Amino acid sequence: MLKRTQRLNEIDDSLIGKTVIINGWVDRMRNLGGIVFLWIRDRYGLVQVVFDPQKPVYEYVKNLSNEYVVAVKGIVRERPKEAKNPNLESGNVEILAEELEILAESKTPPIYTNREEGNEEARLKYRYLDLRRSALQHNLIFRHRVAHLTREYMNSKDFLEIETPYLTKSTPEGARDFLVPSRLKKGSFYALPQSPQIFKQLLMISGFDRYYQIVRCFRDEDLRADRQPEFTQLDLEMSFADQSDVLEIVNGLVKKLYEKFIGIDLGEIPIMSYSEAMEKFGSDKPDLRFEMELQDLTNETFAHEMKFLTPSKGEALKSIRILRSETFSRKVLDSYANSAKSEGLRFGWVKNSNGDLSGSIAKIFKSAGVNLDLKNGEMMITCAGKRSSVNKFLGSVRLDAAKRLNLVDESSVKALWVVDFPMFEWNEEEKRYQAQHHPFTMPYVEDLDKYSSDPSKMRAHSYDLVINGWEMGSGSVRIHTKKLQEKIFKLIGISEKEAKARFGFFLEAFEYGAPPHAGFAMGFDRLIATMLGLSSLRDVIAFPKTTSGTDLMSDTPSKVSETQLEELGIKSEVDE
RNA sequence: GGGGAUGUGGUGCAGUUGGUUAGCAUGCCGGUCUGUCACACCGGUGGUCGCGAGUUCGAGCCUCGUCGUCCCCGCCA
Numbered sequence: 001m002l003k004r005t006q007r008l009n010e011i012d013d014s015l016i017g018k019t020v021i022i023n024g025w026v027d028r029m030r031n032l033g034g035i036v037f038l039w040i041r042d043r044y045g046l047v048q049v050v051f052d053p054q055k056p057v058y059e060y061v062k063n064l065s066n067e068y069v070v071a072v073k074g075i076v077r078e079r080p081k082e083a084k085n086p087n088l089e090s091g092n093v094e095i096l097a098e099e100l101e102i103l104a105e106s107k108t109p110p111i112y113t114n115r116e117e118g119n120e121e122a123r124l125k126y127r128y129l130d131l132r133r134s135a136l137q138h139n140l141i142f143r144h145r146v147a148h149l150t151r152e153y154m155n156s157k158d159f160l161e162i163e164t165p166y167l168t169k170s171t172p173e174g175a176r177d178f179l180v181p182s183r184l185k186k187g188s189f190y191a192l193p194q195s196p197q198i199f200k201q202l203l204m205i206s207g208f209d210r211y212y213q214i215v216r217c218f219r220d221e222d223l224r225a226d227r228q229p230e231f232t233q234l235d236l237e238m239s240f241a242d243q244s245d246v247l248e249i250v251n252g253l254v255k256k257l258y259e260k261f262i263g264i265d266l267g268e269i270p271i272m273s274y275s276e277a278m279e280k281f282g283s284d285k286p287d288l289r290f291e292m293e294l295q296d297l298t299n300e301t302f303a304h305e306m307k308f309l310t311p312s313k314g315e316a317l318k319s320i321r322i323l324r325s326e327t328f329s330r331k332v333l334d335s336y337a338n339s340a341k342s343e344g345l346r347f348g349w350v351k352n353s354n355g356d357l358s359g360s361i362a363k364i365f366k367s368a369g370v371n372l373d374l375k376n377g378e379m380m381i382t383c384a385g386k387r388s389s390v391n392k393f394l395g396s397v398r399l400d401a402a403k404r405l406n407l408v409d410e411s412s413v414k415a416l417w418v419v420d421f422p423m424f425e426w427n428e429e430e431k432r433y434q435a436q437h438h439p440f441t442m443p444y445v446e447d448l449d450k451y452s453s454d455p456s457k458m459r460a461h462s463y464d465l466v467i468n469g470w471e472m473g474s475g476s477v478r479i480h481t482k483k484l485q486e487k488i489f490k491l492i493g494i495s496e497k498e499a500k501a502r503f504g505f506f507l508e509a510f511e512y513g514a515p516p517h518a519g520f521a522m523g524f525d526r527l528i529a530t531m532l533g534l535s536s537l538r539d540v541i542a543f544p545k546t547t548s549g550t551d552l553m554s555d556t557p558s559k560v561s562e563t564q565l566e567e568l569g570i571k572s573e574v575d576e
Numbered sequence: 577g578g579g580g581a582u583g584u585g586g587u588g589c590a591g592u593u594g595g596u597u598a599g600c601a602u603g604c605c606g607g608u609c610u611g612u613c614a615c616a617c618c619g620g621u622g623g624u625c626g627c628g629a630g631u632u633c634g635a636g637c638c639u640c641g642u643c644g645u646c647c648c649c650g651c652c653a
Contacts, residue, residue: 032610032615085613087613117588546644
């Protein structure tokens, strides 16, 4: 075969007059009857090849079609003045073909590879063709570069990349596990790791001191645009370290990545407590690209004159201001009212229409004689009820309103740390507390005694990195004593017996000199998507799954043979 | 598990109150064309309207069911 002497990004003025060989795909053909132009594409670029009717090779160009793989030997020449294409990287030159070799033919592709259109279904079925599109090529190349620099950074900070197993032990708590049946031990199962959590902590106990891994994690839960069943984390753990050490490492990395690849200085990344985030933004992952903070009216003097909105003891009365109310139709406000009601909240809105107050609760404010200081067109949405529900509801209103008002500057990047999450949350289904982060998280030890009657008030030494309202990663200081770990298991209703069966090896490890340690895990797919301004993880993963967890290209998951099941000692109860 | 959107030539879309021959663009095939760059122009091919039932004289359109894709809630330590 004619092997390439140049990649397509290398075809430029410096090669004028030289003979080159290029390899690539036919991106487009323009046959003008006499002269024929081809665009040849590879991963690096796009170059125009000319076929002159005077040359013998001209006879063969008619056999070509889109997506054929070809080798072209020819002379690089400057294009005629009028025929230069400034939109093309190589638009100053072209290759005059002397020889052509067809390396592979192609059927007419079922989707366009040179256009940004096509529905997801067809594109996922022919993912290998979709991946030829320059946008997806760009995303995956970008991802590679970020991974590369990430490794470089972690290495420079003396972190060791150490692999951990994929065939692991199923553990309670957290997401549903993907299970893998064991053939050698019929009736038993491995689980794919939801994260390498336990292993990286064991590596700390082994003395490796600083560990990281860019690693696949698996969670068998329903999908979203920002959630895939298998996804990649930058996982890290440090010994003799606390929260500030971890934040420093991660800050350094994120700032470096944004500076190098996006050209943005993230500046000082602020730290906000979980409770502040909830009170001000109604979210544990606030989008700080716009203001619109929640206001707490609970302690205002007029709060007890608010008729049905009056907060009873322990409840909250809060509001949010919307500057341009004209985009909020009655229908939108009704839908807010309905969702508030379904959360057991009382809801009302009031706006300034040409100097007069109107809206569902205008009368209440008027009779209470409150000066709301609303400018013309400004609206206030007010909500009363259980404090945590009020925050959550107004937080969702805040996001929805920002979307409607187009308040988000898509080119800006706002990162922050949210810290001191609650250690536990109540699981209504199982009627017990469970760890909000995970059960290996170090609690505020003083909270354990202080709030022994109300575990929901205990805080954890945990921290989330949030970028543009996306949870980018989370971490915590870990428990490193058996005694405390056992205490936590007890609090979340894991019996001593169960703890021993599930985590016995882990608890035992703590008896052999476990150093204080802390760590973090960053959602790598999300980070790439955020940096590229994409909302779907599918665009940064080469072979993603659909929202129902299938792969349309390979038709996965699929049935397996009866023999395979027998070998595993498994019988399917699903009817064919 | 629930809600919403969607499914029409290979691809992207239109299709009125249910009405006779399902349009448009692009691709593909053939033709003309020696400087195009999403080449242009002329001609042509291509559709079980996701699938199944029902209502009706008549269904792409209405009803019920079902399947796929996308978005959201639940869920995701």
